[in-house]
Amino acid sequence: MDTYECIITKLDIREYSAQDVPLEIRQRILEAARSTGTGLNTQHWKFILVEKKDNLKKLSEDSTSGSWIAGANFAIIVLTNPKYKFHLIDAGRVLQNMQLTAWNYGIVSGLFTGVIEEKLRSDFKIPKEMHISTIIGFGYPLRMLTGKRKNRKSINEFVYYENYGISNLI
Numbered sequence: 001m002d003t004y005e006c007i008i009t010k011l012d013i014r015e016y017s018a019q020d021v022p023l024e025i026r027q028r029i030l031e032a033a034r035s036t037g038t039g040l041n042t043q044h045w046k047f048i049l050v051e052k053k054d055n056l057k058k059l060s061e062d063s064t065s066g067s068w069i070a071g072a073n074f075a076i077i078v079l080t081n082p083k084y085k086f087h088l089i090d091a092g093r094v095l096q097n098m099q100l101t102a103w104n105y106g107i108v109s110g111l112f113t114g115v116i117e118e119k120l121r122s123d124f125k126i127p128k129e130m131h132i133s134t135i136i137g138f139g140y141p142l143r144m145l146t147g148k149r150k151n152r153k154s155i156n157e158f159v160y161y162e163n164y165g166i167s168n169l170i
């Protein structure tokens with residue numbers, strides 16, 4: 001799949017089949033994370049790979065907006081170091097790279113950010129100096145993807161030309 005097609009078609013999917021994701025694809029997803037650039041090349045992040053069913057269930061119970069993670073084949077908790085002011089930009093970049101890599105191989109993914117922080121930190125031994133940026137779940141899709149179009153604004157609704165507020169009138 002070419003990069004543009006991957007970006008244009010990729011959806012966030014929250015329902016997964018029981019089929020295991022092959023190890024080599026999981027490895028590529030992690031390699032995509034490793035290859036992502038960070039501000040000043042600090043590589044301040046850490047990733048916790050979660051694949052045991054009881055730990056996925058814990059993740060689900062520790063979430064306020066991602067209970068569906070219990071059904072994922074595996075999950076990745078993305079931790080960043082908030083001492084770098086760009087750490088959330090880094091988190092967004094790595095998250096998208098991992099999701100696009102997965103999509104390229106027919107693996108779907110979803111993310112959530114709502115967590116019961118104290119519980120999550122204690123369950124996964126996350127030190128307080130690391131920021132819990134996002135949790136991503138991966139797996140084969142439960143249903144066939146319909147190729148539905150994304151629900152997005154038109155370009156003219158959010159792109160301005162030369163100055164804020166100037167829409168392209170052509």
Ligand SMILES: Cc1cc2nc3c(=O)[nH]c(=O)nc-3n(C[C@H](O)[C@H](O)[C@H](O)COP(=O)(O)O)c2cc1C
Nearest residue numbers: 010011012013014065066110111112113114150151
């Ligand atoms: C910063 C951010 C936070 C998100 N948080 C959640 C979340 O807590 N729970 C969830 O189910 N989806 C979450 N999502 C997924 C969005 O709902 C999803 O990207 C959006 O609906 C577009 O989905 P689509 O690309 O499949 O159209 C989040 C996405 C982003 C970028």
